[in-house]
Amino acid sequence: MKYYDKLIFELSRKGRTGFSLPASSSDSIGTETLPAVLRRSSAPALPEVSELDVVRHYTNLSQMNFGVDTGFYPLGSCTMKYNPKINEEIASMPAFQGLHPLQAEWTTPGAKAVYEGMDRALAAITGMKHFTFRPCAGAHGELTGLMIIREYHISRGDLKRTRIIVPDSAHGTNPASAAVCGLEIVEVKSNADGLVDVNDLKPLLDDTIAGIMMTNPNTLGLFEKDIRRIAELVHEAGGLLYYDGANMNPLIGMVRPGDMGFDVMHLNLHKSFSTPHGGGGPGSGPVGVCARLVPFLDLCVSGFHGNFGVILRAYAYILMLGKQNVGMCGKLATLGANYIKESLKDLYKLPVSSICKHEFVFDGLVNDGSGEGKEGATTLDVAKRLLDYGYHAPTIYFPLLFHQSIMIEPTETESKETLDGFIEVMRTIAGEAAANPDILHGAPHNTPIGRPDETLAARNPILKYQDGCDC
Amino acid sequence: MAGFPYFPQTDEDIRLMLNRIGVSSLDDLYADVPADYIYKGEYDLQDAMTEQEVRSFFEDLASRNPRLTVFAGSGAYDHYTPSVIPYITQRSEFLTAYTPYQCEISQGTLRYIFEYQSMICTLTGMDVSNASMYDGPTAAAEAMRMAVVSGRKKGTVLLSKTLLPHVRRVVETYSRYYGIKTAYIETLSGQTSADGLKELLCSGDVAGVLVPSVNRYGIIENLTGFADMIHEAKAMFVLYCDPSTLSVLRTPSEWGADVAVGDGQSLGIPLCYGGPYVGFMSCRKEYMRKLPGRIVGQTKDAAGRRSFVLTLQAREQHIRREKATSNICSNESLMALWVTVYMSLMGPEGMKRLNDICFERSHYLYNELLKTGKFREVFPGAPFLKEFVMEPLTSVSGLQKRLYDAGFFGALETEDGYVSFCVTEKRTKEEIDRLVATING
Structure with missing residues (x-):
């Protein structure tokens, strides 16, 4: 990757154009005829550039980026699996792209078939009854699912259920979604095995509890073995169980959340079902419910029918999997994670040593090289050093249960050779840390930029381009 | 695994890995x-x-959707997509990256988000933009929550009855569960009533007001005096905008709004049955730390090189959990790139000309439809840009069916029983004439 320093605004030359539109005829009436009070006083400061300027600029920008197609991306809880190319072609078919969202259903039978097919397939994979496809991302799905839970209680006149239990290991979106849904958060602790502590849970369950949000396997990659007991306790107390589908990948083809007693769940189609993450969206977070919650499913949480283009891609992936391949998806993801864990646990601290599912968490280096006034290498240092070796870093400093969390998720689409390469580099880095942690403190060395000054960015926010400023 | 292209493990690999x-x-x-x-x-x-079977399967589904020439808008606009855009957004370095957490290998994503923020700011006249929202309606709903959070103990938001129905519905959904009361500002001659607004502001409980710049009748609203009234009541003024039109229309900043929201779909994103689109949200400086979502900022690395990072993260869910300004995590980054490339190609001149073409052609259709004698004017003389409503003098369903049979999608029925038409620069004079001929029978 090479450093490229331009912003599109800096390529601008007055009078240059990159558009192709019919010329206005001399006698045409234009927007100048609108009353002055309705018109803006000066043109927006958009760049004036040629088509080649645009193509070259964004091509150069892309070359400072790392994606799944560039290399191994073991980002925990993000399920960076391969994004099949056929799916992109399908999503760009003109007969799908040209559909207006307000067309009557009888004029869009092809789109209807996509939604119905996806509903059936996701119901089969998860054991839920039906799905809504309107949520546009995972956190949006969480919010929608919690709204459904609230609506269920409201419909029964059970109005005091406004508190929700969230484990301390949960993704940050869980408590945030609950807050946006107007729920009060009650935290349940993890036990020494990294699982929800049933004894800590019991006293929390009363008639103000709307439900519990669970991620299973949880963010440590551990299967919540006591889920049967937890489901019984929560249901007995009148609450519902929400399943955060961010970690669904290891269960695909093996275990169905509906069978474990979950009432509501979301899936991240951009994780478990192979649609590309796009640098942070568009995603899709369909929400599935059990039979008794189907009447509450049709919530208006986004403008139209959800991210249809993303749903198309996921459907294509599911059709490729089919019943013959679906059973291997979760197993192979789990195989890869355990393989890396067992290959590195002598050099990186493993806080919980049991079998993991699709991901696992180390708590920093066994030997960080500290001593004699030398500062040891941190998780951040390891992550940055990985960039030098051509790998994306794992998720770091999450979950919050440990101080030096390194969360690794390889996914099923990575070969043994790729995993072996990563393991070797992680071992090399551990060796470097033990011998001379300064190599790591200064990393990355081979990337377009070094570690940027984040404090400066927050203290003196420059959030847009301004001509003539020190940009 | 033999025979499946996405699983690379051989039986021997699996055996060796299980052994370890x-x-x-x-x-x-x-x-x-x-x-x-x-x-x-x-x-x-x-x-x-197989891949070939998947392709045929979707080709068959696609062929069941008849291709219609779109004369409808109401929140989704059939503007032309320059071929450069999908070419750029399909580059796998953009497409297959995650949120730019590791900034040293994500400068491409971070830079285009910075450019996107800059363009949204110049279109809206606002100081700060976030990195994107799911869509326009959810951006509006989040802005209303932002108003209530900033509005010290005040719990009501006012929505104009002239907002598009899908925007109102999403704001209602979010408000119901967060515990925000909503009230509706009356309509006067197809526009938000200033007197109606004034009356509702008297309650003293209003934290925010949401009004469209171009409303559901296609009318460009005259919001003179709104900002003063709203600010006097110590409420937040949020304007819902179509960003494509903002290149010629008075900006949210010029109207005195505090926050601008809307859907970026009109900036060259295909209709695609409603998504993926991209919501935008920008605001005045004083609300910067209340904004939901990601924000990219400029800084330097140790060697002094200009660098970009995710910043002001103390607002966000992964740091603040339940105290975050929003639960949003993944947004619509790739669609932000889409509209950034679009605005780069169009520039100020292209955006202006595009709106002029929409303006001229929609007024042409308006006049031609009146000549058919099958419609009555609803808001004579009301200013519009590319979309308008008329009162049909014949059955709406019959009209729609006739258009459909001729390969058109138009005459969308509004809540008041009018029909709306939208004309973008993609609609040729020949298509407009054919539409009118179809209506004439």
Whole structure:
């Protein structure tokens, strides 16, 4: 990757154009005829550039980026699996792209078939009854699912259920979604095995509890073995169980959340079902419910029918999997994670040593090289050093249960050779840390930029381009 | 695995990996799962398809959707997509990256988000933009929540009755569960009533006001005096905008708004049955730390090189959890790139000309439709840009069916029983004439 320093605004030359539109005829009436009070006083400061300027600029920008197609991306809880190319072609078919969202259903039978097919397939994979496809991302799905839970209680006149239990290991979106849904958060602790502590849970369950949000396997990659007991306790107390589908990948083809007693769940189609993450969206977070919650499913949480283009891609992936391949998806993801864990646990601290599912968490280096006034290498240092070796870093400093969390998720689409390469580099880095942690403190060395000054960015926010400023 | 292109493990690989782990089979990796939770049945899915079969399957589905020439808008606009855009957004370095957490290898994403923020700011006249929202309606709903959070103990938001219905519905949904009261500002001659607004502001409980710049009748609203009234009541003024039109229309900043929201779809994103689109949200400086979502900022690395990072993260869910300004995590980054490339190609001149073409052609259709004698004017003389409503003098369903049979989608029925038409620069004079001829029968 090479450093490229331009912003599109800096390529601008007055009078240059990159558009192709019919010329206005001399006698045409234009927007100048609108009353002055309705018109803006000066043109927006958009760049004036040629088509080649645009193509070259964004091509150069892309070359400072790392994606799944560039290399191994073991980002925990993000399920960076391969994004099949056929799916992109399908999503760009003109007969799908040209559909207006307000067309009557009888004029869009092809789109209807996509939604119905996806509903059936996701119901089969998860054991839920039906799905809504309107949520546009995972956190949006969480919010929608919690709204459904609230609506269920409201419909029964059970109005005091406004508190929700969230484990301390949960993704940050869980408590945030609950807050946006107007729920009060009650935290349940993890036990020494990294699982929800049933004894800590019991006293929390009363008639103000709307439900519990669970991620299973949880963010440590551990299967919540006591889920049967937890489901019984929560249901007995009148609450519902929400399943955060961010970690669904290891269960695909093996275990169905509906069978474990979950009432509501979301899936991240951009994780478990192979649609590309796009640098942070568009995603899709369909929400599935059990039979008794189907009447509450049709919530208006986004403008139209959800991210249809993303749903198309996921459907294509599911059709490729089919019943013959679906059973291997979760197993192979789990195989890869355990393989890396067992290959590195002598050099990186493993806080919980049991079998993991699709991901696992180390708590920093066994030997960080500290001593004699030398500062040891941190998780951040390891992550940055990985960039030098051509790998994306794992998720770091999450979950919050440990101080030096390194969360690794390889996914099923990575070969043994790729995993072996990563393991070797992680071992090399551990060796470097033990011998001379300064190599790591200064990393990355081979990337377009070094570690940027984040404090400066927050203290003196420059959030847009301004001509003539020190940009 | 033999025969499946996305699983690279050979039987020998699996054997070696299981050995290292110290278990004898893949099923042993699930020994921690209670046995009766392991699904034993056959999954109710179809037989696995080859890539060629998948392609045929979708070609067949696609062919069942008749291709219609779109004369409808109401929140989704059929503008032309320059071929450069999908070419750029399909570059896998953009497409297959995650949120730019590792900034040293994500400068491409971070830079285009910075450019996107800059363009949204110049279109709206606002100081700060976030990195994107799911869509326009959710951006509006989040802005209303932002108003209530900033509005010290005030719990009501006012929505104009002239907002598009899908925007109102999403704001209603979010408000219901967050505990925000909503009230509606009356309509006067197809525009938000200033007197109606004034009356509602008197309650003293209003935290925010949401009004459209171009409303559901296609009318460009005259919001003179709104900002003063709203600010006097110590409420937040939020304007819902179509960003494509903002290149010629008075900006939210010029109207005195505090926050601008809307859907970026009109900036060259295909209709695609409603998504993916991209919501935008920008605001005045004083609300910067209340904004939901990601924000990219400029800084330097140790060598002094200009660098970009995710910043002001103390607002966000992964740091603040339940105290975050929003739960949003993934947004619509790739669609932000889409509209950034669009605005780069169009520039100020292209955006202006585009609106002039929409303006001229929609007024042409308006006049031609009146000549058919099958419609009555609803808001004579009201200014519009590319979309308008008329009162049909014949049955709406009959009209729609006739258009559909001729290959058109138009005459969308509004809540008041009018029909709306939208004309973008993609609609040629020949298409407009054919539409009118169809209506004439």
